[in-house]
Amino acid sequence: MRHAARSMLAALLLAPALATGAWAGSDDVVVENAWSRASIGTSRPGAAYMEVRNAGEEAVTLTGLQSDLAMVSEIHRVTTDDRGVSSMAPAGAIVIAPGETVAIAPGVMHVMLMQLQRPMREGESFPLTLNFSDGGEVPVPVPVLGIAARGPEG
Amino acid sequence: MRTVRTVAWVLVGIAAFALVWLLLWADYRAAQVEDGSLGFQAVFELTDHQGMIRTQEDFAGRWMLVFFGFANCPDVCPTTLAEIAAVMDGLGEDAPMVQPLFISVDPERDTPAAMADFMQAFDAGIVGLTGTPEQTDRTGDSFHIYFEKVEQAAAPGGYTMSHSSQLFLFGPDGAYVKSWTYGTPAEDILADLKQKMSS
Ligand SMILES: [Cu+2]
Numbered sequence: 001m002r003h004a005a006r007s008m009l010a011a012l013l014l015a016p017a018l019a020t021g022a023w024a025g026s027d028d029v030v031v032e033n034a035w036s037r038a039s040i041g042t043s044r045p046g047a048a049y050m051e052v053r054n055a056g057e058e059a060v061t062l063t064g065l066q067s068d069l070a071m072v073s074e075i076h077r078v079t080t081d082d083r084g085v086s087s088m089a090p091a092g093a094i095v096i097a098p099g100e101t102v103a104i105a106p107g108v109m110h111v112m113l114m115q116l117q118r119p120m121r122e123g124e125s126f127p128l129t130l131n132f133s134d135g136g137e138v139p140v141p142v143p144v145l146g147i148a149a150r151g152p153e154g
Numbered sequence: 155m156r157t158v159r160t161v162a163w164v165l166v167g168i169a170a171f172a173l174v175w176l177l178l179w180a181d182y183r184a185a186q187v188e189d190g191s192l193g194f195q196a197v198f199e200l201t202d203h204q205g206m207i208r209t210q211e212d213f214a215g216r217w218m219l220v221f222f223g224f225a226n227c228p229d230v231c232p233t234t235l236a237e238i239a240a241v242m243d244g245l246g247e248d249a250p251m252v253q254p255l256f257i258s259v260d261p262e263r264d265t266p267a268a269m270a271d272f273m274q275a276f277d278a279g280i281v282g283l284t285g286t287p288e289q290t291d292r293t294g295d296s297f298h299i300y301f302e303k304v305e306q307a308a309a310p311g312g313y314t315m316s317h318s319s320q321l322f323l324f325g326p327d328g329a330y331v332k333s334w335t336y337g338t339p340a341e342d343i344l345a346d347l348k349q350k351m352s353s
Pocket of ligand 1: 076
């Protein structure tokens with residue numbers, strides 16, 4: 001009995017210390033609905049999509065990502081001007097407010113996977129790691145769907 | 155004197171009629187420009203993904219769904235091709251009346267073989283077309299589209315392309331019918347297309 005009470009007290013004292021620890025924000029990041037399309041060989045860049053939700057109380061900043069699948073992985077933003085011309089460019093650091101979800105989705109943003117090290121095969125998945133400004137890293141397994149997939153459900 | 159006066163009145167009448175007609179016409183043209191439907195014909199001479207020379211004549215009598223892009227495009231082009239595949243699927247037995255065309259704006263990298271990889275993988279009866287830089291420029295002018303190289307160090311060849319991303323619809327006579335902006339869901343395109351085909 002005594003022992004249990006002491007552990008509880010320790011946990012209570014420890015909780016705030018953990019909450020203000022090194023990875024204050026990014027350990028509250030939840031990544032959902034990750035998906036990608038199969039590639040044709042390795043000569044062309046691939047793309048991956050996902051939703052990044054900040055379930056915490058403070059803003060987090062997504063600074064970059066990496067994967068052993070590609071030499072260079074970047075988040076790109078797609079913009080379409082009033083003439084209907086679409087372009088993509090690196091999105092830079094992305095700040096996610098508490099409770100907010102950033103959709104990395106076709107037509108908005110994509111994770112551009114450049115210099116593929118192996119083909120992206122339907123039915124497989126590959127690991128991707130998101131990096132945050134507080135030093136936190138969030139690993140995401142990304143399923144590879146068919147080449148004509150239109151969303152996380154295929 | 156009387157004849158002169160009559161002729162003068164007739165001339166005034168014609169002038170008034172012409173003026174009204176001109177005003178109405180100008181209005182009509184302005185409205186057309188506004189909704190982007192100013193008539194033009196699909197005109198091109200390019201090489202398809204099987205190495206055959208193709209022009210708009212080869213597709214006469216069928217509806218054409220035309221999209222511009224490039225094989226190294228990781229997001230906009232596969233997304234649109236996936237939408238087109240879904241549209242073709244949704245057309246069912248009407249599918250043979252519609253020919254989807256994917257026209258490259260990247261003649262440097264997009265050989266017919268590179269296009270073939272893409273078209274076969276999507277398996278939606280899409281014909282991939284590419285050409286010389288001159289043919290590509292001429293096609294772009296004829297379709298009133300825009301494309302440009304953008305530097306991107308990690309991309310193959312060190313560049314990517316910005317390009318018009320609408321999906322264009324041409325009628326069986328080769329005349330422009332309408333376009334959908336990038337991101338229009340396949341379901342909306344299909345409903346629109348069916349309506350145009352039945353009217
Ligand atoms: Cu990109």
